[in-house]
Amino acid sequence: xxxxxxxxxxxxxxxxxxxxxxxxxxxxxxxxxxxxxxxxxxxxxxxxxxxxxxxxxxxxxxxxxxxxxxxxxxxxxxxxxxxxxxxxxxxxxxxxxxxxxxxxxxxxxxxxxxxxxxxxxxxxxxxxxxxxxxxxxxxxxxxxxxxxxxxxxxxxxxxxxxxxxxxxxxxxxxxxxxxxxxxxxxxxxxxxxxxxxxxxxxxxxxxxxxxxxxxxxxxxxxxxxxxxxxxxxxxxxxxxxxxxxxxxxxxxxxxxxxxxxxxxxxxxxxxxxxxxxxxxxxxxxxxxxxxxxxxxxxxxxxxxxxx
Amino acid sequence: xxxxxxxxxxxxxxxxxxxxxxxxxxxxxxxxxxxxxxxxxxxxxxxxxxxxxxxxxxxxxxxxxxxxxxxxxxxxxxxxxxxxxxxxxxxxxxxxxxxxxxxxxxxxxxxxxxxxxxxxxxxxxxxxxxxxxxxxxx
Numbered sequence: 001x002x003x004x005x006x007x008x009x010x011x012x013x014x015x016x017x018x019x020x021x022x023x024x025x026x027x028x029x030x031x032x033x034x035x036x037x038x039x040x041x042x043x044x045x046x047x048x049x050x051x052x053x054x055x056x057x058x059x060x061x062x063x064x065x066x067x068x069x070x071x072x073x074x075x076x077x078x079x080x081x082x083x084x085x086x087x088x089x090x091x092x093x094x095x096x097x098x099x100x101x102x103x104x105x106x107x108x109x110x111x112x113x114x115x116x117x118x119x120x121x122x123x124x125x126x127x128x129x130x131x132x133x134x135x136x137x138x139x140x141x142x143x144x145x146x147x148x149x150x151x152x153x154x155x156x157x158x159x160x161x162x163x164x165x166x167x168x169x170x171x172x173x174x175x176x177x178x179x180x181x182x183x184x185x186x187x188x189x190x191x192x193x194x195x196x197x198x199x200x201x202x203x204x205x206x207x208x209x210x211x212x213x214x215x216x217x218x219x220x221x222x223x224x225x226x227x228x229x230x231x232x233x234x235x236x237x238x239x240x241x242x243x244x245x246x247x248x249x250x251x252x253x254x255x256x257x258x259x260x261x262x263x264x265x266x267x268x269x270x271x272x273x274x275x276x277x278x279x280x281x282x283x284x285x286x287x288x289x290x291x292x293x294x295x296x297x298x299x300x301x302x303x304x305x306x307x
Numbered sequence: 308x309x310x311x312x313x314x315x316x317x318x319x320x321x322x323x324x325x326x327x328x329x330x331x332x333x334x335x336x337x338x339x340x341x342x343x344x345x346x347x348x349x350x351x352x353x354x355x356x357x358x359x360x361x362x363x364x365x366x367x368x369x370x371x372x373x374x375x376x377x378x379x380x381x382x383x384x385x386x387x388x389x390x391x392x393x394x395x396x397x398x399x400x401x402x403x404x405x406x407x408x409x410x411x412x413x414x415x416x417x418x419x420x421x422x423x424x425x426x427x428x429x430x431x432x433x434x435x436x437x438x439x440x441x442x443x444x445x
Contacts, residue, residue, distance in 0.1 A: 038361070039359075039361065040359050040361075175357075178357055179354045179357065182350075182353050182354050182357065182358075182359070182360060183350055183351075183353070183354045186350075186360050187350065190360050190361065190364075204357075206317055207315060207317070207323065207356060207357045207358035207359065207362070208357065208358065208359050209359070210359055210361060210362070227322040227323065227324075230317060230320050230322075231320050231321075231322070234320055278415075282415070284415070285415050287320075288318040288319070288320065289317065289318050289319060289320030291317050291318065292317075
């Protein structure tokens with residue numbers, strides 16, 4: 001396909017120096033981001049960090065005040081239709097016309113799309129147990145999110161943008177949601193199916209995400225590969241027979257002493273720190289990777305140390 | 308072979324695809340997966356483990372380049388028959404890293420040389436027994 005030949009070399013999303021204010025309040029300030037095609041990219045941040053504002057700029061729901069936003073190499077402001085026909089978006093609060101049934105809603109969404117995979121549609125309706133005759137007005141939050149996911153997956157877009165998709169859902173619906181993104185969405189042509197997910201429920205997406213950016217006060221604080229991050233940031237804990245006199249723990253991000261125990265946050269230097277602790281003959285020594293969620297929680301500390 | 312045999316541990320600090328590679332090699336060595344048996348296909352395994360499909364694909368590519376599995380187009384991935392195509396010294400090197408890890412752990416846990424070697428022998432016996440039990444009667 002010609003379309004894919006062109007998009008192969010271009011990142012799915014490229015944002016540089018994005019700034020957007022609401023009145024005097026700066027929601028996004030000089031954000032940089034690059035999402036390669038075919039991966040699953042996590043966009044982590046606290047409430048109010050600027051995640052939704054950034055996503056709205058991708059969809060031309062908001063205009064950047066400065067900086068550039070490119071989706072498939074195109075400017076969403078100038079080529080809105082070309083961009084939107086190649087992506088699908090699931091917002092945090094889903095709203096459908098309350099008088100429409102599930103069937104009506106799906107037909108309505110399909111009418112905007114050049115392509116609609118009926119097979120995926122019926123598979124997912126069955127999987128979620130949605131009743132075609134039910135009106136949106138009487139659907140639960142979980143059911144509305146499931147319906148939104150079907151409307152996003154059936155056009156088989158190149159880019160799936162998810163904004164806090166699983167917040168407020170029960171664990172079973174969340175699990176089904178993520179399995180659907182892994183399974184149904186990427187069922188064909190996975191190299192050209194990109195997922196961009198903004199969330200603060202990070203642990204659920206841990207296995208899905210291969211690269212991520214942490215956004216803090218409108219700026220990109222930390223961007224890393226997930227495997228690389230788990231390899232670099234480690235928590236080491238050691239217990240000694242008696243409180244040792246002195247360690248050389250330079251280079252540790254954080255050191256906590258508590259009686260005979262010491263806990264260290266290592267930043268790519270876990271081997272040296274482990275060797276130092278070993279030389280003091282610990283009774284117990286453990287080293288484990290930080291999860292993406294723990295990296296997120298520690299990210300402020302990380303950024304203050306100039307990472 | 309089912310996805311039940313696999314367990315991903317994000318806390319290990321080891322890349323997820325390498326964890327899968329190791330576990331499949333382990334399954335092959337312990338008889339959980341026999342020559343000619345198919346590996347789970349990518350999509351259901353990805354859904355079950357809730358990891359990216361690329362991760363599974365990367366693991367299978369790695370296993371293929373190591374000569375552990377082969378891909379038959381349209382049919383899937385299968386455990387290869389016989390020996391890995393590595394030279395003896397490369398195979399030894401691969402094993403050394405794992406042995407070093409165990410030796411270091413033994414040191415921390417104050418397990419002495421004799422006990423450690425005894426345990427190694429015990430495990431070798433265990434795997435031999437297990438492989439013999441799973442050998443098809445012929």
